[in-house]
Amino acid sequence: MLVAAVVLNSFVCAFNTALLAAVVRRLRYQSELLSEVERQGVPARALSRGDTVGGFLAHDTRGRPVTSDVPADTLVGFFSPTCASCRRERARFRAVAARWPGGSGQVFAVVTGPGASARFLHQLEPVARIIVDADEAMRHAFGVEGFPAIFVLAESGCLSWTGLHADAVPGLTANPVGPQTR
Secondary structure, eight states, rough: HHHHHHHHHHHHHHHHHHHHHHHHHHHHHHHHHHHHHHHHHHOEEETOOBBBOOOOOOBBBBBBEEEOOOOTTTEEEEEEEEEEHHHHHHHHHHHHTTOOOTGGGGEEEESSSSSSOGGGGGGGTTTTTEOOOOOOOHHHTTTOOOOSEEEOOOOBBBBEESSSSSOOSSOOOOOOOOOOOO
């Protein structure tokens, strides 16, 4: 009887070990897939690369108008104060914006959603134009339904890059250029 219990226990332990190894292998595979998606820069539920941004009119925190007629190579980041990922992404976006060709005149940080206020993005002010998208016109023009969402605009309002993480944005200079305004 004791021998049967030891054999059964050994079998159950071996089965659990094999099952654990299979789960770990599957988690590694899933992690690789997620990393690949992040490297490709596919934002959740927003316009894709090659799409054209819809028309909008907004104002930055200094009262300057912002329309869909922005220069090529403009960096646009969308953030929501209720999004935990957005809180983490602000620092990455700031680092990218500080090195962005064209300076802060070609970088927009847009805060939208419930509780949207410029205070959420105040630390980005030296490197970006802050826009509070109270009526969500910009959010709808870019098709943003998930946060954060980062875009680079090409000629005539077409998107040349979209992504979830600012540090994956292509075309950055190696050295920071410092805050600039237009």
